[in-house]
Amino acid sequence: MAELAKQQLVITAIGEDQPGVVSALTQLVSDCNCNITDSRIAILGNELTFIMLLCGDMAAISRVEHTLPATGMELGLLTMMKRTSSHNAEQYGGGYNLEYHGVDTPGTLSQVTGYFAEYGISICSLKSDTFDKEEQAYMRCELEFNVPQELDIDAFKVSFEALSQRLEIDYIFRRIR
Template identity: 60%
Template sequence: MTLNPGNQLVVTAIGEDRPGIVSELTKLVSETNCNIIDSRIAILGNEFTFIMLLEGDMAAISRVEYNIPTKSVELGLLTMMKRTSQHQEKQYKAGYKLTYHGPDTPGTLSKVTQLMADYQVNIAALKSDSLEQDGEMVMRSEIDINFSREVDEAEFKHQLEIIFSKSNVEHILKRIR
């Protein structure tokens, strides 16, 4: 199969978690002659979420767009699709992994991501959850971030320290590239 990197489609599927959903969706993608370039799965509450980045020629992308709604009804899924193009990698001066955990206090993630927005720090990946530990609810987050050349790293790190010290949250900011 010859692929044109300009023909890509993002497909998001959400529905009640049960065995076989991934198999059905990947089979449909394969039958339409598309290739799965990237994918993510998460279980949120009782809901299954599946995001795929597909690539193929225009006819293959059109076949997926035509067939997904029928398959979605059959599987009881809510789906959304959007055409896109190959990601253009930006040049960053540094990449970090921020991990933090502590008391599950509403608003911590919002404050952290707002700081990132204020400093134009790019969020490349984010995973956050809450769990019970020793009878108390705690949160934990892992965020991959990229600094552009314009970011004042020292000031950003200082502001991050302020947020976490006020929230009694432990964190590690480790350079990964």
């Protein structure tokens, strides 16, 4: 597909989890002659959340924009769409993964993400949940993030160690790109 003709659209669909919803949405995208270049699905409570990044020419993207609202209503979904452009990964010095866990304490995720924001770190992906262990609630979180080129990653890691001790979490950093 020629770069000038390539368009991108982000779609989010939220609704009750039921068999066939994902199939119907991916079929709509295919019927409109678009390609799914990235996607995520999560079941939160009884709700399905499906996020897709589509690419296609102007006509294909327009067909999705005009067809999705009616299909979403038929499936009982709340749908949103937004045109976008390609992400510029060249402005980052590297990609990392952080996994942490500890006793479930309100505000931990907020403090970690706020800490990342202070350092200008872009969070690409985040998954967190809670679980019971030994009659106590625990939380775990996994983040994928990009660091700015000018960030001293070693100094950041040392500083994060102090935060992790204050929050009483165990963690692992890994470079992924």
